[in-house]
Amino acid sequence: MNALMYHDVVAAGDEDTSGFPGRDAALYKITPADFAAHLDAIEARSHAQAHAARPAPPAPVITFDDGGRRAIAAAEMLEQRGRIGHFFVTAH
Numbered sequence: 498m499n500a501l502m503y504h505d506v507v508a509a510g511d512e513d514t515s516g517f518p519g520r521d522a523a524l525y526k527i528t529p530a531d532f533a534a535h536l537d538a539i540e541a542r543s544h545a546q547a548h549a550a551r552p553a554p555p556a557p558v559i560t561f562d563d564g565g566r567r568a569i570a571a572a573e574m575l576e577q578r579g580r581i582g583h584f585f586v587t588a589h
Contacts, residue, residue, distance in 0.1 A: 498555075498557075498558060499554060499555075499556075499557035499558070500557055500558040500559070500560055501535070501557045501558070501559050501560070502560045502561075502562055503525070503527060503532070503559070503560070503561050503562075503568075503571065504516060504517075504522070504525035504526055504561065504562060504563055504568075505525070505526040505527070505561070505565050505567055505568050505571075506526070506527055506528070506529055506532045506567060506568060506570045506571040506574070507526050507527075507528070507529075507565075507567050507570075508528060508529065509528050511567075512526050514565075514567070515565030515566050515567035515568070516563060516565030516566075516567070516568070517563060517565070529570060529574070532571060532574060533574060536574060536575070536578055536580070539556055539557065539580075540578065542556075543556050556580075558583060559575065559580065559581075559582045559583070560582065560583045560584070560585065561582055561583070561584045561585065562585045563585065563587050568584060572584070
């Protein structure tokens with residue numbers, strides 16, 4: 498199984514507004530445009546593989562670990578494309 502792990506989807510410069518703050522945590526956050534580009538690439542690969550002569554591995558599982566409140570944007574983007582994500586939520 499292939500998996501892609503993300504933390505949060507936030508606008509550039511807004512990394513501290515969602516999830517864990519700080520430079521280290523910001524490394525694991527992605528902009529909505531970049532996440533959309535990732536989803537488009539997954540879709541293009543899946544479409545190309547559907548027409549390939551040999552079977553391809555399934556599309557990767559998409560997970561969000563320790564994401565903040567803005568990770569919901571990722572859920573909406575996934576839903577628009579008919580995909581699901583697995584969200585691991587931290588609690589106090």
